[in-house]
Amino acid sequence: MKISVDYPRCEGHGLCAGQAPAVFTLDDDAQLTYRFEGADVPDEYVTVARAAVDSCPVAALREQS
Ligand code: SF4
Numbered sequence: 001m002k003i004s005v006d007y008p009r010c011e012g013h014g015l016c017a018g019q020a021p022a023v024f025t026l027d028d029d030a031q032l033t034y035r036f037e038g039a040d041v042p043d044e045y046v047t048v049a050r051a052a053v054d055s056c057p058v059a060a061l062r063e064q065s
Helices: 015-019 043-055
Strands: 002-005 024-026 032-034 061-064
Touching: 002 032, 015 024, 015 043, 043 061
Parallel strands: none
Antiparallel strands: 002 061, 024 032
């Protein structure tokens, strides 16, 4: 699976990083980094990555089919 990140929409709440710290991180300025930009999420992280997508309160994350 792939995830698209709408960075302007992200408000830095960090719920995604809480659900999937191996996939999403926030720096000290609440700037989001998505580790697998442009790539498939590795199979071992797909379940937590989906939970992260579902956790975002502003719908900045979308799973691409
Ligand atoms: S949960 Fe959504 S708003 Fe919060 S850091 Fe992640 S992408 Fe951004």
